[in-house]
Amino acid sequence: MPVWTCPFCSFAYDESEPDAGSGMEVPLPFDDHPADWVCPDCGALKDDFKKVEEAN
Numbered sequence: 001m002p003v004w005t006c007p008f009c010s011f012a013y014d015e016s017e018p019d020a021g022s023g024m025e026v027p028l029p030f031d032d033h034p035a036d037w038v039c040p041d042c043g044a045l046k047d048d049f050k051k052v053e054e055a056n
Contacts, residue, residue, distance in 0.1 A: 004030045004049040009042040013049065 001015035015029050030049070037046045 001027070002030065002051050003053050005052045006039045006042060006044045006049055008044045008048070009039065011039050011041040012052075 003015070004013040005011070006013075013030055016027055018027055030046075030051075033046060035046060038044060039049070
C-alpha cells in the first residue's frame with residue numbers, strides 16, 4: 001500500500017497502518033480522507049502530500 005509524505009515536516013502516512021489521528025482502528029486509504037484533512041504534525045494540506053513509495 002502507498003506511503004504519502006508531507007513535504008514540510010516529513011510526516012509519513014502509511015495506508016497499511018490505522019490513522020491514529022482519525023480515531024479509526026483500521027487502515028484508511030489516503031484518498032478516502034476529506035479534502036480538508038491536514039497533516040497531524042504541521043497542518044499542511046492534503047494536496048501538499050506526495051506519494052513516495054509502496055509499503056512492504
